[in-house]
Amino acid sequence: MKDLVSRCPIEEVMQVLSGRWPTLLIYYLKDETKRFSDLRRDNPTVSHRMLALELRKLENAGIVRRTSYAGYPLRVEYDLTPAGRQLVPLVDAIGDWWEDLHPLSGEVAEARPVA
Amino acid sequence: MKDLVSRCPIEEVMQVLSGRWPTLLIYYLKDETKRFSDLRRDNPTVSHRMLALELRKLENAGIVRRTSYAGYPLRVEYDLTPAGRQLVPLVDAIGDWWEDLHPLSGEVAEARPVA
DNA sequence: CGGTATCCTCGGAGATACTG
DNA sequence: CAGTATCTCCGAGGATACCG
DSSP states (O other): OOOSSOOOHHHHHHHHHOSSHHHHHHHHTTTOOEEHHHHHHHOTTSOHHHHHHHHHHHHHTTSEEEEEEOSSSOEEEEEEOHHHHHHHHHHHHHHHHHHHHSGGGGTTGGGSOOO | OOOSSOOOHHHHHHHHHOSSHHHHHHHHTTTOOEEHHHHHHHOTTSOHHHHHHHHHHHHHTTSEEEEEEOSSSOEEEEEEOHHHHHHHHHHHHHHHHHHHHSGGGGTTGGGSOOO
């Protein structure tokens, strides 16, 4: 069972953002509406099932909006909610912080000449 | 094997911050140096093994600093690196964003009178 | 006390196939 | 095309025990 005491926003939000896909999906939806199959192509290594589950999770969290159009073949589009769009720069900031801490994973470390 | 192409800072940083403990540990170290056993007490549900692993991960990521003092019984202290301290407000911002999106998980929703 | 190794379990996540 | 169900499997993570 879940810990009854935990009412920590960060702990809660990390349940949604943790894992490989959530932040990536948010990025791919950053400024584009995408179809389910688009997201699969954007991310060739995510499985059909996981993509559906992760999108559901983000939708329930109020980060992603799902819009389905009647017809055949089916057409479903995903984009960020206003809240989702507010999240982008916050995640970005963490990405920048990381980039600053670990520039290029050190591989081309001495590429920048001393003078 | 890992995806060779992926050089996305967010994807990388999420490998470190994903999961239940990393952000919590950062919080407990927010403005206090703690011993291993302190962190276990702060967080009764983390296992001995996982705490060690997560701390190692955060240490390798340059977020947490480990200081061990010779002697018996052993004494090891953990605190945030400068980079780790810079991270705190960024994670905080995401927590606030979430809190704003999902105030109190709705339980005491109508506690605030209309007028 | 702090860390690691070993064992074992349970559920996260892939593959596949079916439905609307 | 999008989504769900079923089966399966692997590894994240708990419990325990031992070492420095």
